[in-house]
Amino acid sequence: MNKKIFVAAVAAMSLASGFGAVTLTPKSQSTVQASTMPKHFGYWLNPHKVIVTKNTKLNMLVYADKNSSAKSVLATKVLKRGRVVSIYRGSNGHSFWTFNPVPKDFKLTDQSLSKKYSWHPWVANKKLNDTSWFKIYTKKSAKKYRKIIKKAKKGIAPLVVPNNTQLKKIPTKDLPQSTIDYLNNPSVSLSDKYDKANSISNTDQREKAFDIVSKWLDKEETQTPY
Incomplete structure (x- = not known):
């Protein structure tokens, strides 16, 4: 599926379902508050x-x-208070919180491990809409947090991953049948299906839900003349 079409379609669904424009939510017509985080x-x-x-x-x-x-x-690894990093929620916007780019002290430097695990993203142990653990970087916020930023810079340590590290399996969690039935219901709109998938807090379940929504979006695209 064309990624741009998917992004545009889901963005349209977001607007239709009340998520709003893809900018910071203003508290007034003229001022954008850095602390007001869009979800x-x-x-x-x-x-x-x-x-x-x-x-x-x-x-x-x-x-x-x-x-x-x-x-x-x-x-x-723990990302210490005061660190300045760039984050996003994956290329599709509904995945886990992750780095982009990855800070130097979080990079996997062992070439044998990098080759063995070509896919190795960092995932924050936070819920999808939890924005309480950071503030958007601005001149104002940088000035406010300058002391902890300075302290965090002194405590940066490189990542060490032993070659014989044992993997810790993450238990998978299936979608409830009721959710599957809802997402596969042809009478439910795409925007409502998106809202349902987006409301799921468990990352594994949410990804499975969006797989179903994507199939319905694919189906709609084939019926839409361009």
Whole structure:
């Protein structure tokens, strides 16, 4: 499926369902408050520079082997309060919080592990719409948090992942049959299906839900003349 078409279509669904425009939500007509964080997917299709305000644990996810669809944890590291990094919610806007680009101290430097696990993104241990652990980086916010930013720079340590590290499997969680039936109901609109998928807090379940929504979007595209 064409990625641009998917983004445009889902963005349209977001607007139709009340998520609003893909910009920061203003408190007035003229002023945009940096602390007012949008929770809809569109804003986070692109990375944004932030200041971490709470120590946040991240897991490096990998697939155990090429034939595995289940994710496992290769490494865990804490992103310290005061760090300035760029984050987003994956290329489709509804995935987990992740880096873009990855900070140097979170990069996997072991070439044998990099080759073995070509897919190894860092995932923040936070819910999809939890924005309480960071602030958007601006001149004003940088000035406010300058002390903790300075302190965080001194505490940066490189990532160390032993070559013999044992993977920690992440238990998968299937979608309830009632949710599957709802998402496959032809009488339910695409915007309502998107809303339902987006409301699921469990990452594994949410991805499975969006797989179903994507199939319905594909089906609608084939019936739409361009």
